[in-house]
Amino acid sequence: MGAAMAARLRAQRVTVKVFNRTTDRAAAVAARTGADLAPTARAAAAGADVVLVSLADDAAVEATYTGADGLVAGLRAGTVVADTSTIDPRTAIRLGDLVRGAGAAHLDAPVSGSVPSVESGQLTVLAGGRLADLDRARPVLAHLSHRVVHVGPAGTGATIKLAVNGIVHALNQALSEALVVAEAAGVDRSTAYDVFAASVAGAPFVGYKRAAFEDPDGVPPAFTLDLVGKDLDLLLALAARVGVPAAQATANRAAVAGAVDAGFGDRDMSAIAEHLRNRRLSVGRRTGNGGRNGM
Template identity: 60%
Template structure:
């Protein structure tokens, strides 16, 4: 596919907006749709993208349709119905679904797309919005190799492409990744607050976490949130983390794997949600731990 290939991005949240910016930066014409039109118009104004009135319209004028929505229900909603993606597909149009959803839902969506004559690539991504813009994502592509090859030149602009396996394995791999991501964040939150409470300068503690055996890209791009939890834009809300934690537990039950740490992490996220943290970033769990410590000392 050439840079004249027409692209659409359905869902303009943090990741969707970053996708639009990256794809426009490398020269592709992009049409966008979002449930809240004002959001789509804002991104279009900043990137030179075109705004569609419905997912059907966006799909009908594009060769490749990227989908980046919050959950299974939203993904089904943008595919189904008279105004959905499937209704607008032309034969051979490729749908690249980057959403984090249940693998069973991925299989259902792929069947719908293929039944309408389209091509489906199950392709969640791992990384931050800044990773999208830098082209350093991990792209977890799944489906037929020939279908992946059709869009690989586009995906190569986003980062390193892994062909995980048949349809559904991309979604499964993303659930596995988020099992680890949530665990890293919880462990870092506890270690950071523990060191600070024990009298260690928090900046020094974070320097050591980054430099030692625990150093990982996640620590580097989340440092600002840990140090300034009230002043940093939300990249991955705890509401979405909770949804992903549920996907982890559902997959674990399905395949019969005990995941005691994932269960404990889900409980920690649930406690933060109960305290009003749904719209806060995942790394504000450290702030929540400090609040719990303060409550305990008062009690």
């Protein structure tokens, strides 16, 4: 996602400096897009009007913000840090305090959408923080998004992203199960997908994940099952803190854990369907029916 953001901004002729803790990744993005390569997060932040952060988890975000070479150390007064990572709202608030302590501004600003959404500037930005700070970041965010929602104060952007992802991961599980059931009962995979996409269940997620579901070995991972598990853990922790039962998220987390245990952790989230196909074949072998109607 971060690489796609850099490419989109460069295509819009925005000056960009990139940093990643894995230097080769950042160097590849810089070479491909014409962005400048920064040796540290501090150097990437130095002199910037807006700093965008897009990282996998809380630990990566914390490591990038803090320390002598962290981005906080490179901030100047007036810079706006817009963190698009999906992280615990408490982490977003705590690191936002560090940024504000350096005289800069902070937004927890995760996004809803896929890499193709970035490439076409069609993300939805879910921003928590001061509205005045969001307004200063809008010129940059506008290159990436078709809508920017000011959700509320610090932490609310991170909170609503977890809620949104809870729905997305439920859709992924439901779509996987429905597709494999239809296949197992004799419906062609593409035909089944045509029906799903045209039905009342045809959410945007169903449309943009079609290639991954129809050709699981031919499409590179866009969002791995390991990251789905991370998201659901964060959502379940949040639900527990606010005292809300989350039976759907609990069931989906168990399903993801099963797929990860079976070796699908680094595969795209759509690989839940492949995991279900494998389980069906396994049950079929045990019952001696060759896999037909094994579930």
